[in-house]
Amino acid sequence: MKLLVLFFSFLSISAFAQDYERVDAIISMYPNTFDNPEKLSKFIARDFTSEDDRVRAIYTWIIQNIAYNPDEYKQFDYTFTNYRERNEKDEKLRAKIIQRTLQKRVAVCEGYAMLFEKLCEQQGIKNYLVRGDIKSNFPDIGRPFKRIHMWNVATIGGKPYLFDATWGAGKYNGKFIKEPSYFYYKTPPELFMKTHYPDMFEDAFSDVKISREQFSELPLIIEKNLLPNDIEFPTKGLLYEDAYFDEILFTIKNINPEKISYSYGSETISIDEIEREESRIKFNVPLTIGAKTLLVYFDGKPALGYKIN
Structure with missing residues (x-):
């Protein structure tokens, strides 16, 4: 839920991405808003064929066009119990969040992550939402675990990757500062784990097991x-x-x-x-x-x- 602020704005390079110059150039010519995810998805399906390029297109459009606004918390009740098998009520709320994110071009982490998830679904790309904790500023050191953020896992070529379009869009320090970044695009688990701890540790895809307490105690x-x-x-x-x-x-x-x-x-x-x-x-x-x-x-x-x- 908290957008990355202050320190981690320095992580602004694509240190582990392949050459996506063509994908990013095409996305830069897309409209800034869409009435619904189906229309954006049709653009992506038309212009890109591989899973890798389509996921890159989804992430790029989101970080280029959606601004973080904490006032969006007032618009919806974001409480869910199960992210992989939602009931009908959750699905209706999810659809409203996604549509508002596309049309208003503002969101909190749920809007970023749910839109990413929906667009991947429409491209036939296996993916799911992850709820968990983050470490982004001094008050986060040593506090108890909290489920205060949401990000994504998407499978490309049979391998799961970690994504956080919220943190990739920019930073929030009283107001949103747009700073598109690919550091949180297919981030290696050992780097992602420094700032993100999932509710279920299996979603960290880490070879090194650390507890919630150990994560909290890290600098x-x-x-x-x-x-x-x-x-x-x-x-x-x-x-x-x-x-x-x-x-x-x-x-x-x-x-x-x-x-x-x-x-x-x-x-x-x-x-x-x-x-x-x-x-x-x-x-x-x-x-x-x-x-x-x-x-x-x-x-x-x-x-x-x-x-x-």
Whole structure:
């Protein structure tokens, strides 16, 4: 339900996509609104033949044309009990959400995800909705699991892939900022898992099992290629002042930024002493008593976020 804000807007490149230049160019010429999903689906079926291109077309149209607006929560009751075998009432509500998303060009995560699901269905592409939790900002560190977001799984060429068109559309920080991104298009599970935790873990498609509690305790891992196992210390996102003397030691592997800096909420300060090994960096961040958050930057971009108690 929460649109990605602030930190994760840096994840704006298509690091694991193939060449979709033709698909994206065709979609850019489509109308901005449609009366119903059938009309948009006919355009897609006419212009693309492969499952891969059709899913790309669906995702691209949505992130290019649908804006996030939290006021949409007031329009519908979004409570469901079963996403794969909905009853008649749920289907009627789903149809209303999809039609409003297409015609008004605004939605919250349910609108993005349900439209993606419907268009995939009409293209004969196996897919389903996933409900779960997210980690996108400091308050998410250490809190209990919540079912506050919705995304998609679609099967292409017999293989399931993860999609989040809501986060792919842009960010929301008081108002919607359109920033179309393909980071959340066919995202590798190990990267998706840093920010998304499904209600049923099988929908994570992860080879590494982590619990809801472990997900909650992770720091904000903003650097796009950094994985939880790469953070050797501190591994948990909640830091306690009384556990340290005057500085916090960081040990991180599989990354080697040229510059490292940090901020406790205002001024950003560079770190001069960085110990570099073959596949590991070590550095210290001076502890500021009374600070509530710590943000570490790699080469000028947010990389890791922690809460302080």
